[in-house]
Amino acid sequence: MIKILVDAMGGDNAPAAIVEGAVKALENDKELYLILTGRQADVERELGKFSYDKTRLEIVDCPDVIDMNDIPTEAVKRKQSSLIAAYWMLKKQDDICALVTAGSTGATIAGGQLILGRIRGIKRPALCPAIPNSRGSITLLCDCGANAECKPVMLCQFAILASAYAKAGFGIDKPKVGLLNNGTEEHKGDPLHQETYKYLSQMEGINFIGNIEGRDIMLGECDVAVADGFSGNIALKSIEGCGKLVLNVLKQSFLSSLRSKIGYLFMKKAVKNMRGQLDFDKYGGALLLGLKKVVVKSHGSSKPGAITASIANAAAIYRGGLVPKVEELLEGVDFSTLIPEE
Amino acid sequence: MIKILVDAMGGDNAPAAIVEGAVKALENDKELYLILTGRQADVERELGKFSYDKTRLEIVDCPDVIDMNDIPTEAVKRKQSSLIAAYWMLKKQDDICALVTAGSTGATIAGGQLILGRIRGIKRPALCPAIPNSRGSITLLCDCGANAECKPVMLCQFAILASAYAKAGFGIDKPKVGLLNNGTEEHKGDPLHQETYKYLSQMEGINFIGNIEGRDIMLGECDVAVADGFSGNIALKSIEGCGKLVLNVLKQSFLSSLRSKIGYLFMKKAVKNMRGQLDFDKYGGALLLGLKKVVVKSHGSSKPGAITASIANAAAIYRGGLVPKVEELLEGVDFSTLIPEE
Numbered sequence: 001m002i003k004i005l006v007d008a009m010g011g012d013n014a015p016a017a018i019v020e021g022a023v024k025a026l027e028n029d030k031e032l033y034l035i036l037t038g039r040q041a042d043v044e045r046e047l048g049k050f051s052y053d054k055t056r057l058e059i060v061d062c063p064d065v066i067d068m069n070d071i072p073t074e075a076v077k078r079k080q081s082s083l084i085a086a087y088w089m090l091k092k093q094d095d096i097c098a099l100v101t102a103g104s105t106g107a108t109i110a111g112g113q114l115i116l117g118r119i120r121g122i123k124r125p126a127l128c129p130a131i132p133n134s135r136g137s138i139t140l141l142c143d144c145g146a147n148a149e150c151k152p153v154m155l156c157q158f159a160i161l162a163s164a165y166a167k168a169g170f171g172i173d174k175p176k177v178g179l180l181n182n183g184t185e186e187h188k189g190d191p192l193h194q195e196t197y198k199y200l201s202q203m204e205g206i207n208f209i210g211n212i213e214g215r216d217i218m219l220g221e222c223d224v225a226v227a228d229g230f231s232g233n234i235a236l237k238s239i240e241g242c243g244k245l246v247l248n249v250l251k252q253s254f255l256s257s258l259r260s261k262i263g264y265l266f267m268k269k270a271v272k273n274m275r276g277q278l279d280f281d282k283y284g285g286a287l288l289l290g291l292k293k294v295v296v297k298s299h300g301s302s303k304p305g306a307i308t309a310s311i312a313n314a315a316a317i318y319r320g321g322l323v324p325k326v327e328e329l330l331e332g333v334d335f336s337t338l339i340p341e342e
Numbered sequence: 343m344i345k346i347l348v349d350a351m352g353g354d355n356a357p358a359a360i361v362e363g364a365v366k367a368l369e370n371d372k373e374l375y376l377i378l379t380g381r382q383a384d385v386e387r388e389l390g391k392f393s394y395d396k397t398r399l400e401i402v403d404c405p406d407v408i409d410m411n412d413i414p415t416e417a418v419k420r421k422q423s424s425l426i427a428a429y430w431m432l433k434k435q436d437d438i439c440a441l442v443t444a445g446s447t448g449a450t451i452a453g454g455q456l457i458l459g460r461i462r463g464i465k466r467p468a469l470c471p472a473i474p475n476s477r478g479s480i481t482l483l484c485d486c487g488a489n490a491e492c493k494p495v496m497l498c499q500f501a502i503l504a505s506a507y508a509k510a511g512f513g514i515d516k517p518k519v520g521l522l523n524n525g526t527e528e529h530k531g532d533p534l535h536q537e538t539y540k541y542l543s544q545m546e547g548i549n550f551i552g553n554i555e556g557r558d559i560m561l562g563e564c565d566v567a568v569a570d571g572f573s574g575n576i577a578l579k580s581i582e583g584c585g586k587l588v589l590n591v592l593k594q595s596f597l598s599s600l601r602s603k604i605g606y607l608f609m610k611k612a613v614k615n616m617r618g619q620l621d622f623d624k625y626g627g628a629l630l631l632g633l634k635k636v637v638v639k640s641h642g643s644s645k646p647g648a649i650t651a652s653i654a655n656a657a658a659i660y661r662g663g664l665v666p667k668v669e670e671l672l673e674g675v676d677f678s679t680l681i682p683e684e
Contacts, residue, residue, distance in 0.1 A: 134587045148524055149532045182490055182575035190491045190572060214579030218587040230532060231573045233524035237556030238577040242584035245476045245560040249619050250592075253612035263608025270595035270602040277591050 001033045001056075002315050003096045005089060008038030009065045009082035010103025012301050015039070018102065019046035021307025026052055028308070029315060035089070035096070037062045037082040060085060068300065072106030076114050083107055087115040090293055098294035098314035102285075102302040109146050112291045119323060121330050123151075125290035126158050126229070127297065128165060129236060130283035133220030138283060140166055140224045141180075141217060144236045146288070147229035153339050155179070155196040155226055159206050160329040161289035162224040168320030169287075169313065170223075178212030178222035180231060185211065192228065199339055200226070204332040214238070243278045250274075282306075284313030290326070294318050343375050343398075344657050345438045347431060348649075350380030351407040351424035352445025353642050357381070360444065361388035363649025368394055370650070371657060377431070377438070379404045379424040402427060410642065414448030418456050425449055429457040432635055440636035440656035444627075444644040451488050454633045461665060463672050465493075467632035468500050468571070469639065470507060471578060472625035475562030480625060482508055482566045483522075483559060486578045488630070489571035495681050497521070497538040497568055501548050502671045503631035504566040510662030511629075511655065512565075520554030520564035522573060527553065534570065541681055542568070546674040556580070585620050624648075626655030632668070636660050 006022050008015045015038055022034050033056045036043050040061035047057075064081040078084050083103045090099050099116075101108055105127070112118075112125050126143035133139045142162035147154060159177050166175035179197055181189045186197060188211055200208040209222055214235050217225050227235065250271070254264040264271070276282065285298035285306065294317050298310040348364050350357045357380055364376050375398045378385050382403035389399075406423035420426050425445045432441050443450055447469070454460075454467050468485035475481045484504035489496060501519050508517035521539055523531040528539060530553055542550040551564055556577050559567050569577060592613070596606040606613070618624065627640035627648065636659050640652040 132587075134590055145524055148530070180576060182487055182572050188490070213583075214576040214581075215583030215586065217580060218583040227576075230524050230535075231576045234522060234556040234569075234573045234577050235580040238559060238580040239556075239584045241555075241557030241560040242581045243588070244557065245474075246585070246588045246616075246620070248476050249616050253609070253616045256612050256615065260609045260612040263605045263612070266605030266608065267595070267602045270598050270605070273598070274588075274591045274595045278588065 002031050002318060003033045003035065004311060004314055005035045005037060005086040005096060005099040006311065007082045007086050007099070007101035007103050008036040008043045009062070010101040011298065013303060014102065015042050015046050017302060017304045018307050019043060020050070020304035021302070022057070022311060023047070023050045023052045024304060024308040025311035026056055029312065032056060032311070032315060034311070035060060037086045039063060039065070060089070066104055066107050068104050070104060070107060072104065072110035075104065075107040076110040084111055084115070087111040091116050097318040098296065100296045100298060100307070100310045100314050102298040102300055102307065105145070105297060108288060108295065108297050112288050112295055116291050116293060116295070118290050119292055119326055119330070122157055122161070122290040123154050125288050126161055127286045128162050128289050129286035131217055131236070131239065132277055132279070133218050135220035137220055138170060139217050139220055139222060141227060141232055141236055142224065142289065143227060143229040143232050144286065145229050145233035150192060150228040152192060152196045152199055153335055155228060156199050156203060156335070156338070157290070159200055159203065159208070159224065159226045160333070161326055162226065163206060164322055164325035164329055165287055165289060165317065166223045168322040168325050169317045172223050174207045175223035176207050176209045177224040177226060178209050178216060180225050180227040180235060181211040181213070183211065184213060202338060205329045247275065247278070282309055284309035287317065292323065294322055344373050344660060345375045345377065346653060346656055347377045347379060347428040347438060347441040348653065349424045349428050349441070349443035349445050350378040350385045351404070352443040353640065353644050355643070355645060356444065357384050357388050359644060359646045360649050361385060362392070362646035363644070364653060365389070365392045365394045366646060366650040367653035368398055371654065374398060374653070374657060376653070377402060379428045381405060381407070402431070408446055408449050410446050412446060412449060414446065414452035417446065417449040418452045426453055426457070429453040433458050439660040440638065442638045442640060442649070442652045442656050444640040444642055444649065447487070447639060450630060450637065450639050454630050454637055458633050458635060458637070460632050461634055461668055461672070464499055464503070464632040465496050467630050468503055469628045470504050470631050471628035473559055473578070473581065474619055474621070475560050477562035479562055480512065481559050481562055481564065483569060483574055483578055484566065484631065485569060485571040485574050486628065487571050487575035492534060492570040494534060494537045494541055495677055497570060498541050498545060498677070498680070499632070501542055501545065501550070501566065501568045502675070503668055504568065505548060506664055506667035506671055507629055507631060507659065508565045510664040510667050511659045514565050516549045517565035518549050518551045519566045519568060520551050520558060522556070522567050522569040522577060523553040524555070525553065526555060544680060547671045589617065589620070624651055626651035629659065634665065636664055
């Protein structure tokens with residue numbers, strides 16, 4: 001039995017989308033046991049719309065809800081909120097494997113650091129989404145926003161965290177790691193990236209292929225793109241913006257003439273395929289890596305399908321042994337020797 | 343008569359694509375006079391394939407060619423190269439308005455700084471492409487790679503440079519300026535971006551709308567996106583990568599079944615429209631802003647159409663009064679008062 005906590009109140013479409021997504025995940029994976037945290041009456045009302053295996057789902061009543069406007073370090077004190085209560089259960093109950101939330105990113109990070117805690121040796125947790133690439137596979141982008149300011153040791157650890165994720169979540173044996181930079185040559189970038197390049201080249205267990213550029217994320221030149229949280233965030237959101245523009249333009253093109261409308265009827269399936277390939281949500285949100293247990297941050301605008309995918313992803317990553325794989329890779333590197341000034 | 347220098351040897355497809363693009367530009371705009379720098383025999387051979395107005399085109403023989411592997415600060419000394427010879431003519435001859443090159447970005451920046459020179463008061467030149475957005479207009483992204491490390495004063499000046507470009511090149515009256523950051527809230531980002539936010543809010547003549555995220559570039563939330571060259575480069579290339587992926591996926595979708603192939607026949611025009619809307623080259627490369635004259639850097643892989651667009655863009659921006667507009671905006675800001683430590 002894999003026990004996973006689901007923050008039923010997190011995100012723009014909570015609790016309806018969360019509950020619907022959770023019920024579907026439960027149906028898909030008979031090994032799952034879900035604990036939904038949230039306002040009991042609201043969650044029960046939504047659950048009432050579905051039939052599901054009641055022996056594998058429970059509700060923990062949390063009267064309080066954190067929203068996007070709350071200050072993360074304050075929010076983390078609100079023990080009766082659906083997110084923070086879930087973090088405390090995750091920390092205290094050994095048999096619970098993972099937490100899935102579509103709630104505030106800031107509060108999720110703060111709760112991860114201050115309640116659940118980091119894996120021994122890890123300096124900072126990092127957000128890591130899986131981005132579809134043109135090889136028909138994914139590129140993990142780590143960090144994409146948890147750390148606006150980074151040091152080389154943090155970037156080196158992001159390489160470890162995301163490599164472990166690539167192995168545990170996607171079965172990639174020796175994930176190729178690239179450093180997101182403003183050019184591929186070794187000397188490129190600011191001192192942070194120049195130093196990080198040097199250290200990554202020396203790290204045992206990391207299959208470093210050198211610098212990559214923004215375009216290489218979606219072209220799939222590597223399995224893991226290591227980034228400082230500032231530029232990782234900009235890469236991720238630039239890609240999202242481009243994807244949105246394209247789908248808008250495509251829609252307009254289809255509607256632009258009778259001719260193209262007829263064409264669309266013939267192509268519906270192909271277009272749907274394309275939407276699917278650009279769908280970030282199907283890989284189940286971003287992982288908050290570096291913590292003692294699996295935490296998945298689903299997009300704030302998550303619909304039921306994204307929640308189902310996030311829960312399935314959490315289960316898969318737990319089964320794949322994410323945390324032990326991080327610990328194993330960490331053992332291979334002596335950071336005090338690699339980066340003496342740290 | 344508008345005299346423009348064209349580096350006939352720069353880029354992957356030189357001199358053929360450059361010469362063809364130049365001839366087309368000459369045909370489109372009867373006020374143009376083009377000076378092609380390059381190996382005379384090669385340029386003449388390519389010119390021989392076309393008929394054109396010989397009274398408005400001359401060749402300056404330059405036996406030397408700089409390529410992408412040359413070190414910019416060394417390359418700048420090679421006065422007989424097509425790019426550097428062009429820069430010297432641009433500097434010395436008052437009646438020449440602009441330079442267009444698809445050659446090495448590094449050498450173009452170095453030549454701009456070391457030969458042509460910056461506008462008085464400008465700290466650093468910046469690369470600024472026009473990116474198509476979902477409003478059917480463009481967003482100027484400045485800087486996108488000339489300066490990997492920036493100070494607040496540089497970012498504030500990028501706002502001036504690109505605002506002047508928006509006015510001179512696209513007739514946008516009060517261009518909306520956003521600061522590319524990892525979130526829209528005022529406090530977001532590292533100290534560089536936090537400080538820049540503060541200064542931009544106080545600048546006369548700049549219509550600052552606050553922080554923007556990567557997605558807002560293509561969604562067209564502003565006319566000018568100010569970025570440090572590192573994250574600007576990552577945004578630009580992430581968008582390019584996404585665009586490439588999408589066009590690949592689209593092509594595959596069209597070819598995936600007989601049904602979709604039939605659909606494609608009906609939709610060819612709509613798809614062509616879409617390709618057009620995603621075509622960065624149609625706006626004629628990136629401007630190298632902050633220099634005493636107009637310099638346009640066309641993509642290294644430029645085809646004839648991109649060169650024609652770059653030449654037309656150079657002429658339009660000269661006509662629009664780019665440099666006087668920069669000087670006017672600069673006069674409105676006393677940087678020593680705005681940013682005391684600079």
